[in-house]
Amino acid sequence: MRNAIRTSRAVPSWVPVEVQNYVFHTEMGQPIRVLARSQSCHASTIMRQIRKVETRRDDPLVDRAIKALGDENGQTKLPSDLEMMQALRRLSSPDAMLAIAVGMEQGVILQDLASGEPDHGAKLPADTAMSLALRGWIGCSNATSRVLRYRITPTGRVALRELTAATENQARAQAEAPEGFETQPKGTGAWAQAVTEARLPLQESPIVGLARRRDRDGNPFLNRAMVRASERLREDFELAHVSAHRDGKDAPNWDEIIENINAHRPLQTAGDGALPQVKRALEFLGPGLSEVAVRCCCYLEGLETTEKQMGWAARSGKIVLRIALQRLALHYEDMGELGPKIG
Numbered sequence: 001m002r003n004a005i006r007t008s009r010a011v012p013s014w015v016p017v018e019v020q021n022y023v024f025h026t027e028m029g030q031p032i033r034v035l036a037r038s039q040s041c042h043a044s045t046i047m048r049q050i051r052k053v054e055t056r057r058d059d060p061l062v063d064r065a066i067k068a069l070g071d072e073n074g075q076t077k078l079p080s081d082l083e084m085m086q087a088l089r090r091l092s093s094p095d096a097m098l099a100i101a102v103g104m105e106q107g108v109i110l111q112d113l114a115s116g117e118p119d120h121g122a123k124l125p126a127d128t129a130m131s132l133a134l135r136g137w138i139g140c141s142n143a144t145s146r147v148l149r150y151r152i153t154p155t156g157r158v159a160l161r162e163l164t165a166a167t168e169n170q171a172r173a174q175a176e177a178p179e180g181f182e183t184q185p186k187g188t189g190a191w192a193q194a195v196t197e198a199r200l201p202l203q204e205s206p207i208v209g210l211a212r213r214r215d216r217d218g219n220p221f222l223n224r225a226m227v228r229a230s231e232r233l234r235e236d237f238e239l240a241h242v243s244a245h246r247d248g249k250d251a252p253n254w255d256e257i258i259e260n261i262n263a264h265r266p267l268q269t270a271g272d273g274a275l276p277q278v279k280r281a282l283e284f285l286g287p288g289l290s291e292v293a294v295r296c297c298c299y300l301e302g303l304e305t306t307e308k309q310m311g312w313a314a315r316s317g318k319i320v321l322r323i324a325l326q327r328l329a330l331h332y333e334d335m336g337e338l339g340p341k342i343g
Contacts, residue, residue, distance in 0.1 A: 011069055018049035019066065019134060025050055027070030058143050060102055061126075061133035061150070068130070079128040081163050082242060086235060087124055088137060088160040091152040093227060094211055098138060098150040100129055107150075111224065132156070164300075167238060206296045206303050207231075207325075210318055221318070226325035229332050230297040233281055237298040239274035252278075254294060262287045284331040289324040296321050297328075 011020045021039075024030040025046070032050070036043040057063045090096060090109045100107025107129050109122045129150070132138045137156030140148050152160075207230045213221040244251050252275055260267055264287070267279045282290040292310065295301040296317075301309075303317040312320070 014131075015069065016135060018053055019069070021046050022050050022053040023066060023069045027066075059133060059140050060143060060148060061100070061130050061140070064126075065130035065134045079125070079131055081167060082238060083128055084132065084137075085160065085163040085167060085238075087128055087132065088152060088156055088163070089205075089231065089234075090122055091138065091150075092157060092160055092208065094208075096151070098124060098129060099147055100124075100126065100150070101147050135159070205300050206321070210321070222322060222325060225329040225333070226322070229325055229329040230293075232332055233278065233293060233297045233328060236274040236278045236281070237294075240278055243274055257282065258291050258294065261285075261290045280335075281328060281331055285324055285327055289320070289327060292317070292320055293324045293328060297325075 011023055015023075021035050024035055025032060032043050032046045035046045039046075053066075057066065087098075087109065091098060093111055096109060096111045098107050098109050105126050107124045107126065109124055129138070133140075133150065135155075137153060137159050138150040139153045140150050142149065207222065207227060211220060211222045211227050215221050240252050243249075257267065257279065261282055267283050269276045269279045269283065282293065285293055288310075292306060295306045295309070296303065303321065304314075306312075306321075307314060307317040310317075
């Protein structure tokens, strides 16, 4: 029965169930009782879902997405998990928001900076923004304004943790896949194994936690340039794994890369891909700082765990990490590549 309902016009499977039922009923004319029988539930359940979605249509992005789903000639595509994860991570930063004008094809993710530093923002396609709003991962505080301002919701923060964990599990599985009975998996090692086992995939990034802190003078412990530099390194790190998986290559061997940096051996940094960009950044940081950047920015390892793994004194990790982020921001500024890659 459910398949028969969809014969007239398909609704993507990623669309939330309550939105699917709303589109089937309001846009395709399917009776509520038919929908209830197809899903083995009471008609009142479908009715509550439809009423709930109806109230959400005051949100321009949600309304626009529903109209696209109900349009016979409309095209609704699902953004990649990496694209949504990058957008949610950017929005999870303190005071970050998505600004998008009604009817525009892209928005800009900005951050309110108390220090007055310029924030040029990161572009976000309208399709991605509509998908985030339709899932309830972002919400608008004032739907009547000409320029809409969206912020991440508690549901969006949970989704960010789940997307991050799923992406890392996929990359880790690819890196640790056995290649034969006589060979060892590439891209792993004692150091990488210790990092992945010690880190909790669902915990908050240590960068975000430090960005909320203030120093003795009341200034942010990490300025905006440092946070964006860490985000850029993290994005390149993820893209390097995704690109390797897509091209059928071995995952990057971070053990070997860090070992070469500590031994002052040059890295192969030629090219414009994500992996050469990560190598150039880590090589610029040098021994010690490159490892703490990979641990905290890429693997999101906690500061206490990093201090224990690297043999540092307690509460010294945040100082070393800030020094690493200062140099990392300087590297990206010199390269003219500090802007994030979203959009």
